[in-house]
Amino acid sequence: MACCVLQITGLIFGGIGMVGTLATTIMPQWRVSAHIDSNIVVFETIWEGLWMDCISHLGIRLQCKFYDSVLALPQPLEAFRALMCIAVILSIISFLMAIVGVKYTHRTKEDPRSVSVFILAAGVAFLLTGILVLIPVSWTAGSIIHDFYDPKVPTPLKRELGAALYVGWVSAALLIAAGAMYCSF
Numbered sequence: 001m002a003c004c005v006l007q008i009t010g011l012i013f014g015g016i017g018m019v020g021t022l023a024t025t026i027m028p029q030w031r032v033s034a035h036i037d038s039n040i041v042v043f044e045t046i047w048e049g050l051w052m053d054c055i056s057h058l059g060i061r062l063q064c065k066f067y068d069s070v071l072a073l074p075q076p077l078e079a080f081r082a083l084m085c086i087a088v089i090l091s092i093i094s095f096l097m098a099i100v101g102v103k104y105t106h107r108t109k110e111d112p113r114s115v116s117v118f119i120l121a122a123g124v125a126f127l128l129t130g131i132l133v134l135i136p137v138s139w140t141a142g143s144i145i146h147d148f149y150d151p152k153v154p155t156p157l158k159r160e161l162g163a164a165l166y167v168g169w170v171s172a173a174l175l176i177a178a179g180a181m182y183c184s185f
Contacts, residue, residue: 003185007102007119010181013174014098014126018091020171021133025084028054028064029162030140034148047162050081076143080136087132091175094125098182116185123182130175137168 028049047054054064067073073081101118141161147153148160 004105006181006184007098007105010123010126010178011095011098011102013181014091014095014122014178017126017130017171017173017175017178018088018095020167020174021084021087021091021129024133024137024164024168024171025050025088027162027164027167028052029164031144031159032162034158034160048159049162049164050077050084076139080140083132083136087129090125090132091129094122094129094179097125098122098178101182119182119185123179123185126175126179126182128179130172130179133168133172133175137165137172141165 026049028047028051030050031048033044033046043058045056045059047056052064052066054062056062070078097118101116101122104118144159144161148158
């Protein structure tokens with residue numbers, strides 16, 4: 001019975017992590033403009049994501065623009081895009097493997113070895129997906145923090161951590177927890 005509860009919990013964690021990975025990839029709030037000066041009147045907020053930049057005017061009007069050229073992007077951003085796309089695909093595959101493993105665990109008791117292969121593969125895939133999400137999210141956060149405290153970076157170019165990074169960290173934690181649950185069988 002405890003085995004079934006852990007499998008269902010792992011499936012829920014993996015599903016939430018999968019949706020969070022997709023949301024993190026799509027969200028434009030990876031880097032958010034920092035308002036540091038003594039000027040408290042702020043007319044616009046700038047968001048920078050993997051796919052687009054957005055400017056919010058007084059929280060009323062939002063203008064987003066996709067990046068014009070893939071070749072003009074910085075190399076870390078290209079790598080982060082690739083890692084997050086691989087993580088989205090791998091999270092979907094691992095979630096489907098976990099569904100198959102949980103479904104056939106309850107139906108077949110004669111050959112538990114074939115079922116455990118699906119569960120173990122889903123666990124390893126969830127762990128790998130969590131690590132793939134963690135790399136670009138943590139790297140971006142590190143560069144934002146470094147630039148924020150660097151006196152050489154002009155104040156208008158300083159950024160803060162955006163909501164997508166927090167969603168990415170939670171998603172990575174859920175995916176790693178789901179992978180650990182499935183690998184423990």
